[in-house]
Amino acid sequence: MALSAAARRELDRILGPRGVVDGAVASLAYESDGLALIRGTPEIVLLPRDTAQCAAALGVLAAEGVPVVGRGAGTGLSGGATPVSGGALVGMARMRDVLELNLQDRFARVQAGMVNVDLTNLCAKHGLFYAPDPSSQQACTIGGNVGENSGGPHCFKYGATTRHVLGLVIVTADGQVLDLSQPRLEPDGYDLVGLFVGSEGTFGLATEITVRLTRKPAAVETLLAVFGDLDGACDATSDLIAERLEPSAIEILDRLTIEAVEQSVFRAGYPRGAGAVLLVEVEGSETEVATTVRDVTRIARARGALEVRSARGESERKKLWAGRKGAFGAMGRIAPDLYVADVCVPRTRLKELVLAATRIAAEKRLKLSNVFHAGDGNLHPNISYDRRNPDEVERVLAAGREIMELCVAAGGSLTGEHGVGLEKREEMCLVYGDDDLAVMRRVREAWDPARRMNPGKLLPVRGCREARGASLPRRAAPDHAPQAHGGSGR
Amino acid sequence: MNEQVLQTLGRTFGAANVGTLRPRFDAAPLPMVAPSSVEGFRAALELSRANRWRVLPVGLGSKLSWAPAPGPADFVLSTWAYAGVESYEPGDGTLTARAGTTWAELSARVAVGGHALSPDVPRPKGSTLGGVIAAGQSGADRLRHGALREHVLGLTYLLSDGTLGRCGGRLVKNVTGYDLQRLFAGSHGTLGLILEASLRLFPLPEQEVLASWRAPDRGSALAAARRLLGPELSPWSVVLTAHGAEWTVHARLAGRAESVAAEHQALERLLPGARCLAGEAAGPAAQELRDSAFGEIDGPRLVLQVRPSACAVALDVALEALAAPQFRDSCTPQWRCEPGLAVIEAALGARAHDPGLLAALTDSLARALAPLSGAVRLLHAPEGMPTTAEAGAPSAGLALMRRLRRQLDPAGTFEAGRFLP
Known part of the structure; x- marks a missing residue:
């Protein structure tokens, strides 16, 4: 639906000249998020400065019946911020302020566009940090993290975004402000904040977020266990879980990832030629760290680790983590594009499912690398490809789907931290039935009766029975076919 | 009790399978069924739809008086027999x-x-x-x-x-x-x-230690708790309890044996003179401490929550409020406070049953604690309390909560007048 001239003038008045973008800039800069295979064109891009501007703008859009898509930094990997239905894209890029930093009670209230790592940097000197640390934390926003319920390596100990969000200010579809920003131990009534986190922009826009800040641990140690192959690293992880050890992060990088990282600017000193490395971080009191390090080392050796060593000092520790977090960027050395799959599996079945993903990729003549949150059972089988090759794109999508189906059949889930978005919308029927999804639709309608917030995301368009009858489409139908275009996925 | 409901449930589930349950200690009993299969629950809900009966869902019914009183329900649907x-x-x-x-x-x-x-x-x-x-x-x-x-x-x-x-x-x-x-x-x-x-x-913790220390006064108890909540320990719980003017600090350490041993040493330094129970001896005492929260139904229980930095102030406010002449005679508060979470509880005693007086108490505390992000709940409130003065009456998002409830339970079968004003 096109905006009326009067509405356009009203938006200009509310947001000012820097707050409204349209034309070629809007269509190019905001056509997709990190899932570059699917694109859309927003009719207009709005960049509010605060909650009041955002609410006033959404009020105008409500009167016009225009769809609204929220966007943080556009680093999402499931198409959540892609404007497939046109309409208005509301970006949080100009909402980056810290509104309150409470060191005593250890929380911060920030605007939704604040970059994840900026918050941690800001409170580092006070001995605090913000725990969720997605690989994209140098760019992604807290608001986007709320939308997707983002994870990251240290979520193994600290939990995903939802555990750290204490309050929200939400602008609803009709432009009303819902102030749930008071950090309370227990919600007043239903847990609206908990329900909102991970709703992928389909309930409303979070404009201000109250987050828990975590005290830095007394001691930290980062272990690197080097394995001849991926199996040993996976088995060691399963053993760590079975022994109920509690490090703060358990990550695996495979041979191809190690090579890519070591050839890139993120060079971390991972041993070249290793089949896999297990990166384990242990935090807590001195004693806790010492005993856990001892046990992790024992388990890794028992599973055939060729070497287990601790990072020597803070700078090596940082380097090891920079390598891990830069791994997706480093993949650019392998091929121009990267398809990052994101599935979760029971941690008793890591080895088997990683192997199966490798087999599927090999059968389809694709280059697969693995870098993943092993401790959470959160696999990221990454397929390097070139989107200018339509046949390869087809094979990538087919492999992605096959891996997903296999993991779900093994008791896994569709997504561990990247969200459903457009990418896995139709695949929701793999894990849920029509009744489950109908209830989710009812919940969504309580928030947004006109279904204007991020339409076409998260919930399948067709019923599962119908879709199964017609055999599921390979992927949510993009508005635009894959096309030759610069930039890569993550 | 509604005989028609009782008989209809009896016909569907067999008379022997229909029991009764008092939804609150001071309310009349209601007929209750406890199906052991999904089909059984469906059948019970089908009856409620056909007859427009309101249903009160429960497990064993131990926390029914945590939220505002259920409104008029026609029968209780319990999940206790659906177990395993x-x-x-x-x-x-x-x-x-x-x-x-x-x-x-x-x-x-x-x-x-x-x-x-x-x-x-x-x-x-x-x-x-x-x-x-x-x-x-x-x-x-x-x-x-x-x-x-x-x-x-x-x-x-x-x-x-x-x-x-x-x-x-x-x-x-x-x-x-x-x-x-x-x-x-x-x-x-x-x-x-x-x-x-x-x-x-x-x-499962390999080892635990339960320490208790009798403080000379409330201020020292709070100061001790602050030390225990510092960066040196990561306790399972730090609880203050009071009997009269006497305050005791309890700390529970639990986890891997080596860590607990190291923390135990640190605790003895932070809380000199504490009495410590370790290993199996700690178990029953830790259980007793745990069970003192949200105690048995011994009258209404006031639960206050504030920001951790405001805990001492909130405790002052609450103590002062309950020392006022109008409450002094009817309330015999037993205090319990978790400073790390900033939760303060007061079991008010069996004589605290005047709804008007309790409503005045919760209202005045809610007003006093509002600047400290405070929330006031009253568990086990007597019948006749105005709902807004009871547990967790939400302020923001009320309309949305009502829409959510209408979406999931359009007929209001489970509503029973409860929870949302």
């Missing part, structure tokens, strides 16, 4: 069980594999999985493990229209679809019936 562990995955640290399984049973089951449940709830034999989740109950380990709602991985629920739904899953990490489990946790049965749930598990 569906799956315990020691290698994955997860548990899935039916709603009626008691917390004690679940704890015993996972302890075999070296796991513990969170929350560590008071009186686990009388609490069911579904009831704990519906009441949004957190436990004595909250300081260490966080709130219950963070550990519910997935649910199976039955709506009043007979829809059997599922959300989340059995995995420790999962963002597939809306987190409806967060909506159900703490909803006091007003949205639907929780039939099954999956939980994340925690390592």
Whole structure:
């Protein structure tokens, strides 16, 4: 639906000249998020400065019946911020302020566009940090993290975004402000904040977020266990879980990832030629760290680790983590594009499912690398490809789907931290039935009766029975076919 | 009791299977059925739809007076007979069980594999999985493990229209679809019936230490608690209790043996003169401390929550309020305070039963604590309390909450006048 001239003038008045973008800039800069295979064109891009501007703008859009898509930094990997239905894209890029930093009670209230790592940097000197640390934390926003319920390596100990969000200010579809920003131990009534986190922009826009800040641990140690192959690293992880050890992060990088990282600017000193490395971080009191390090080392050796060593000092520790977090960027050395799959599996079945993903990729003549949150059972089988090759794109999508189906059949889930978005919308029927999804639709309608917030995301368009009858489409139908275009996925 | 309801339920479920339950200690008993299958629950809800009966969902009914009084219900639908562990995955640290399984049973089951449940709830034999989740109950380990709602991985629920739904899953990490489990946790049965749930598990502590120290006064007790909550320890709980003017600090350490031993040393330095029980001797005392929260129904219980930095001020406010002449005669408060969470509880005693007086008390405390992000709840409130003065009357988002409830329970079958004003 096109905006009326009067509405356009009203938006200009509310947001000012820097707050409204349209034309070629809007269509190019905001056509997709990190899932570059699917694109859309927003009719207009709005960049509010605060909650009041955002609410006033959404009020105008409500009167016009225009769809609204929220966007943080556009680093999402499931198409959540892609404007497939046109309409208005509301970006949080100009909402980056810290509104309150409470060191005593250890929380911060920030605007939704604040970059994840900026918050941690800001409170580092006070001995605090913000725990969720997605690989994209140098760019992604807290608001986007709320939308997707983002994870990251240290979520193994600290939990995903939802555990750290204490309050929200939400602008609803009709432009009303819902102030749930008071950090309370227990919600007043239903847990609206908990329900909102991970709703992928389909309930409303979070404009201000109250987050828990975590005290830095007394001691930290980062272990690197080097394995001849991926199996040993996976088995060691399963053993760590079975022994109920509690490090703060358990990550695996495979041979191809190690090579890519070591050839890139993120060079971390991972041993070249290793089949896999297990990166384990242990935090807590001195004693806790010492005993856990001892046990992790024992388990890794028992599973055939060729070497287990601790990072020597803070700078090596940082380097090891920079390598891990830069791994997706480093993949650019392998091929121009990267398809990052994101599935979760029971941690008793890591080895088997990683192997199966490798087999599927090999059968389809694709280059697969693995870098993943092993401790959470959160696999990221990454397929390097070139989107200018339509046949390869087809094979990538087919492999992605096959891996997903296999993991779900093994008791896994569709997504561990990247969200459903457009990418896995139709695949929701793999894990849920029509009744489950109908209830989710009812919940969504309580928030947004006109279904204007991020339409076409998260919930399948067709019923599962119908879709199964017609055999599921390979992927949510993009508005635009894959096309030759610069930039890569993550 | 409504004879027609009793007879109809008897015809469907067999007269021997229809019992009664008092929804609150001061209310008349209601007919109760406790099906042991999904079909049974569906049949009960079908009867409620056909007859426009209102249903009060319960587990064992131990927390019914935590939320505002249920309105007129026609019968009680209990999940207690729908029990059993569906799956315990020691290698994955997860548990899935039916709603009626008691917390004690679940704890015993996972302890075999070296796991513990969170929350560590008071009186686990009388609490069911579904009831704990519906009441949004957190436990004595909250300081260490966080709130219950963070550990519910997935649910199976039955709506009043007979829809059997599922959300989340059995995995420790999962963002597939809306987190409806967060909506159900703490909803006091007003949205639907929780039939099954999956939980994340925690390592069973290898060792524990329970320290207690009698403080000369309240100020020293709070100062001691602040030291224990500092960076040197990560206790399971730090609790202050008071009998009259006498305050005792209790700290519970639990975890891996070596860590607890090191923390024990630090604790003795931070709390010189504390009496410490270790190993098996700590168990019963720790249980007693745990069970003193949300105590048995010994009259209304005031629960105050503020920001941690405001805990001492809030305690002052509450003590002063209850020392006022109008409360001094009827209330005999037993205090309990968790400074790390900034929760203050006062069991007001059996003589505190005047609804008007209690409403005045909660109102005045709510006003006084509002600048400190305070929240005031009154558990086990006597009949006749105005709802707004009771537990968790929400201020923001009320219209949205009502829409959510209408979406999931359009006929108001589970509403029973409860929870939302």
